[in-house]
Structure formats: C-alpha cells, structure tokens
Amino acid sequence: xxxxxxxxxxxxxxxxxxxxxxxxxxxxxxxxxxxxxxxxxxxxxxxxxxxxxxxxxxxxxxxxxxxxxxxxxxxxxxxxxxxxxxxxxxxxxxxxxxxxxxxxxxxxxxxxxxxxxxxxxxxxxxxxxxxxxxxxxxxxxxxxxxxxxxxxxxxxxxxxxxxxxxxxxxxxxxxxxxxxxxxxxxxxxxxxxxxxxxxxxxxxxxxxxxxxxxxxxxxxxxxxxxxxxxxxxxxxxxxxxxxxxxxxxxxxxxxxxxxxxxxxxxxxxxxxxxxxxxxxxxxxxxxxxx
Amino acid sequence: xxxxxxxxxxxxxxxxxxxxxxxxxxxxxxxxxxxxxxxxxxxxxxxxxxxxxxxxxxxxxxxxxxxxxxxxxxxxxxxxxxxxxxxxxxxxxxxxxxxxxxxxxxxxxxxxxxxxxxxxxxxxxxxxxxxxxxxxxxxxxxxxxxxxxxxxxxxxxxxxxxxxxxxxxxxxxxxxxxxxxxxxxxxxxxxxxxxxxxxxxxxxxxxxxxxxxxxxxxxxxxxxxxxxxxxxxxxxxxxxxxxxxxxxxxxxxxxxxxxxxxxxxxxxxxxxxxxx
Numbered sequence: 326x327x328x329x330x331x332x333x334x335x336x337x338x339x340x341x342x343x344x345x346x347x348x349x350x351x352x353x354x355x356x357x358x359x360x361x362x363x364x365x366x367x368x369x370x371x372x373x374x375x376x377x378x379x380x381x382x383x384x385x386x387x388x389x390x391x392x393x394x395x396x397x398x399x400x401x402x403x404x405x406x407x408x409x410x411x412x413x414x415x416x417x418x419x420x421x422x423x424x425x426x427x428x429x430x431x432x433x434x435x436x437x438x439x440x441x442x443x444x445x446x447x448x449x450x451x452x453x454x455x456x457x458x459x460x461x462x463x464x465x466x467x468x469x470x471x472x473x474x475x476x477x478x479x480x481x482x483x484x485x486x487x488x489x490x491x492x493x494x495x496x497x498x499x500x501x502x503x504x505x506x507x508x509x510x511x512x513x514x515x516x517x518x519x520x521x522x523x524x525x526x527x528x529x530x531x532x533x534x535x536x537x538x539x540x541x542x543x544x545x546x547x548x549x550x551x552x553x554x555x556x557x558x559x560x561x562x563x564x565x566x567x568x569x570x571x572x573x574x575x576x577x578x579x580x581x582x583x584x585x586x587x588x589x590x591x592x593x594x595x596x597x598x599x600x601x602x603x604x605x606x607x608x609x610x611x612x613x614x615x
Numbered sequence: 616x617x618x619x620x621x622x623x624x625x626x627x628x629x630x631x632x633x634x635x636x637x638x639x640x641x642x643x644x645x646x647x648x649x650x651x652x653x654x655x656x657x658x659x660x661x662x663x664x665x666x667x668x669x670x671x672x673x674x675x676x677x678x679x680x681x682x683x684x685x686x687x688x689x690x691x692x693x694x695x696x697x698x699x700x701x702x703x704x705x706x707x708x709x710x711x712x713x714x715x716x717x718x719x720x721x722x723x724x725x726x727x728x729x730x731x732x733x734x735x736x737x738x739x740x741x742x743x744x745x746x747x748x749x750x751x752x753x754x755x756x757x758x759x760x761x762x763x764x765x766x767x768x769x770x771x772x773x774x775x776x777x778x779x780x781x782x783x784x785x786x787x788x789x790x791x792x793x794x795x796x797x798x799x800x801x802x803x804x805x806x807x808x809x810x811x812x813x814x815x816x817x818x819x820x821x822x823x824x825x826x827x828x829x830x831x832x833x834x835x836x837x838x839x840x841x842x843x844x845x846x847x848x849x850x851x852x853x854x855x856x857x858x859x860x861x862x863x864x865x866x867x868x869x870x871x872x873x874x875x876x877x878x879x880x881x882x883x884x885x886x887x888x889x890x891x
Contacts, residue, residue: 334796335711342708342771343723349764350730356741415635423629429636431875435643438874440825442845443863447646451856457658459645466661492639494885501882539886550734553827553842557849571736578740579832587740595737602732610725 354595360588367582380589384577390590392565393573396480400569401548403484404491405541411488412495412540413533417525419496420503430500437493441553448486449475449558479559479567486554491547495540502536503529542605549598570594643867650674650860657856673861683865686844692755693830693840694823697762698770698816704763705770706812710800712771713778714786724775727768735765735828746833753835761833762823769822770815773884777811778804814880817873824870841866 364376384390419430436444452458453474461471474482506529514524552571555561561568561576568576574594578587637644649657651669677683712720742761743752751757781804789803805812827842834843845866848859874881 331715331790331796332717335715335717338707338711339723342704342727342767345704345764346727346730346767350733353738353741353745354733356744357738360740418628418632418635421625421628421632423625423632425629425633429632430878432636432640434874434878434881435640435871438821438825438871439643439867440842440845440870441827442831442842443866444642446845446848446859447642447863450854450859451645451649452642454854457660457854457856459662462660462662489639489642497878498882498886543886546732550736550828552736553831553846556831557846571734574736575739575832579743584740584744591734591737591740594734598732598734598737602729605732606725606729609728610721 357588357591357595360584361592363585363588365584367584376585380585381593384586384589384593389565389568389573393568393570396565396567397549397569397571399480400484400487400551401545403481404488404548405544407484407488408491408495408544409537409540411492412499413530413537415492415496416499416503417529419500434493434497436489437491437497439490441490442557444490445486445554445557448482448489453482475559476563479563483551483554483558483567486558487548487551491544494544498536498540499533502533506532538608542601542608545601546598546605549594549601570597643871646860646863648860649856650864652857652860654855654857657860673857674865677858677862677865681844681847681862683844683862686839686841687865689755689838690824690840690842693758693762693838694820696755696759697766697823698819700759700763701767701770701819702812702816705767705774706800706805708771709774709778710804712775713781714783724772727771731765731768739832742829743832752833753838755838758830758833758838758840761829762826765826765829766819766822769884770819773815773818773880774808774811777808777815780811781807814877815884817877818880818884821870821874821877 361380362375362377363373364379365373415433419426419433423429450458452460455461455471455473455476458471460474464471472478511524511528514528519527550571551569552575555567555569555572556575559567561572565573570590571594574587574590577583577590648664650673651671652663652667653670653672656663656667712724746752746757749757751760785807786799786803789799794803824840825842827846830840830842831846834840839847845862848862
C-alpha cells in the first residue's frame, strides 16, 4: 500500500521527534553517569577529580539514604493503597444510576487538576495548621487536643495530601473499566442467586484487574517523583522524617552543591524507576497492535 | 442499561454519591469561599460558611503585591508554547507511524514511552548545569524546551491512537488526486483529526500548567509560572488564608475548567491507550 516515496518521507517526518528524544535521553543521562564518578562540588570549582565509586559508597551508606528509601516506599505504597481501594469503591458508587451523575463526577475528578503546590499549601495551612486549620477547629469542637499533623505525622500527612490528588485518577480509570463490564453476565449471576459480595469478588474484581494494574504502574512512576508537596509542606523534615529519594537528591545537588553525590543518587533513582517501568512497558506493549 | 432500578434505591445512591462527591471537592470549595472573606473571617472559629461579607479585596492585594498576571502570563506561555512546539514535532511523527507503519514502529513507540519513565531527579544536576552554562536559567524559552521534551511522548502517543482510527483510504484518495504530502497532512488529515488533536492539546496544557518539578528548580522570579508563584506563599504569607486562597483560586481556575471539558479523553491519554 505504501509507496517507496512515502516510506522515505515517513522516515524524514519521524526523525525530528526521534532525534530530540534521543538527545533528551542520552545527553543528560550520560552526564549524570559521568558526574557520579567525580568528586565535584560547585562551591569548589576546578577541584574535580575522578574518584571511582566513592560517591556511590557515600550515598548508599548514608543513613539518610536508608530513611529516604523507606519513606519513598511507604509514600508510594500508602498512596496506592488509599487510591486503589478508594477508587474501586468510588467507581462502584458512581457507576450506579443516581440524580446529578454528571455534576458529582465533575466534583470527584476536580482534585486531579489542582497543581501540586496549591493542594499542598491549602492542606498545610487551611486544614492541618494546629491553630487555625479546619481540623484544629473540628478537634476543639469535639473537645480534643489539636493535632499538629505535619510536625507529628509528617509522612502520613503527605500521604493524605498526595492521595487526595490521585484518587480522581484511579476513580476515573476504574469507572471507565466498569462501564465496559458485561451487564448480561451480571444479570445472569444475579438471577442465579449469587449474593452481591460474590458478584463483586468473582465477576467485577477480575474484570477490573487489568485497569487496577495500569493504575498501580502509572501512579508508581509519578509517585516515585513526588517533590513539590514535600518542598512546600515539610522541607523533608523534621529531620529526614518525610524526605523521599527525589527530595534527598535535590538537597544534595542544589542545596549542598554536591554534583558528584547528587549524580550518584540520580543513577540509583533511575535504576529503581526502571524496575517498575519494565513491568508497565510490558503491559502497554501487549495492548499495542502496531 | 436495561435494568430498571427502584426509585428508592436510586435516592439512597444519590445521597451517598453527593456526600462523597462534596467531601472530595470540599478543599477546593473551601479555598474558593475563603478567597472572598476578610482575613479575620477566614480564621474565625467556628468557621463561617456562607454568611460573610463577600469582598474582592484579596484578589486586588495579591495582584498588587506579587504581580499575579506576570506569573499567569508565564504559565500561559510555557504551557501554550510547549504544546504548540510539541504538536509541530509530533504530528508528522504520528502521521508516519499511523499510515506508513514499518517493522520498527512498535519499538519506536515503546522507546518513546520509556523516556517518560525516566525520573526527572535523575537528570536534575546535568540539566541545571546545562541551563546555567547556556544562560537559560529562569528564562521562558528554556522551560518551553524542557516541557516540550517531557510531554512529547504523550503527544505522539495520543495523536497516534487518534490517527489510527482514520481510514487510510481517504488519504490515499487525496494522494491519487495529486495532493502533495504537505497538503495531504495539512488539508486532509488535520481537519479530520481535529477532535483528537484538540483533546491532545487540552491534556497537554493541563500537564504543562501543573508541572512542578522543573518549573520549581529552573526558575527564580522572571520566568516563574503559577506553580512557583504559589510555592512562594509557603511562608509567611501562607498564614494569611484569605490571600493564599485568592492566589490559589486564580492559579487553578483556568485549568479546572479546561480539565472538566477534557475528562473523557483523560483516561485514554494518561494510560497511553491501555484503558479506553
């Protein structure tokens, strides 16, 4: 069908995108790799020297690295748990017929469009502030001591904020999946007397499994890089209580100007993200009929 | 759906759905309400919901004190510019993959996607140094380039899935009639793909508008978009709730409205076609 002429022009038309992305991937990446083997601090220009794996040794044995790794895993898993379970129930609810479906859907997906810095600041000040926040008012109303969320439970508070942002994403995708569910199969099982819980467990959940996997993988990619929420709320503190890997590398590179150490951390982050990416790519690749 | 549902059950569902919907939306609603209060009313205990004296004073103050419109304009330039640039690069690429597929098309698509999986912090140091040495720190052009590159895979993917749905015979017919490649793309393909292109544009503007890693790390004052502008309210202005709310409302309102229009295409764009 395609002529030789169009094949040649197709190659020309695709090349700008390929070349740009190739450059975007290779140039900074090879620089990161190169810097990671250097002793290189921006405060001491001209003192760069090759140090082999020293940066990696320091980065991986730093107690802050272990804390950041734990926090990253807790943050990702915590948000996934809340959004997937919450998303399944929300999708189940919104899939039922009720009055004002369109409006409620709009209300539910709204948090996804709020920029991370805004949602972090609004939650931090107007809700979680121990003096004037709404939660403090609420606690006082019930005669309880106000709770300083971001000082006493910083990571859990951030998990809450990030979950609020990502719940709409999970809900929207699971809702789309629900809508392709075979209604006749459900009706048949209902007539055969299967109770609701069995219908949910044996028909709905298996149907959703693919969508749930997609939600988990895509969210993980984004959640590994949570940054603005931490910068605005806790600055990674108190101590390293809410520092994730992204924030740790940011501190090392742009606040301590340690190019070598930050780069070694960058390489570690890339390796971790790739482990998740491989699974995601397989899922998407299977679905692609090119 | 053929199933008939009893009115009673529908009413119960309606109640629960609205309660949950309003609870999730509440932080946004509260921010919008607070932006019209005075500072004293904003921190009143017990909280005031609707019976306060509505004022626009906070909006005026925010504009005067921190020049909201300049940051708004930066956001417009960054998201609009990167989307436009992305389209110019992506439309030809998506065309060739959708209509002249080769053995490697699938590999190229997957590889493009894989660049999106790169954690930004992994290349933070080199990007910062490149920007510093080229004098691109805190410039609009530098950020437009970065935002274009990070969203290019999504643009190509979305356009590809939309182009795939257009029958290739129509393009062939145009070619038979003597249309050049340029006019084939410009006058035959593009008009047919307008809905697909429009939703791609919408999703990309949203993603670029809310991008908060590169915009925070590569800007200072001049080119800072709304994400960075709001971050500057972190302290101590953040304690002035009414002003914080006014600034927040202005930062999210445009994209909230666009987002609601694009909700149907969102699933497809964000899952790279894995869920439709």
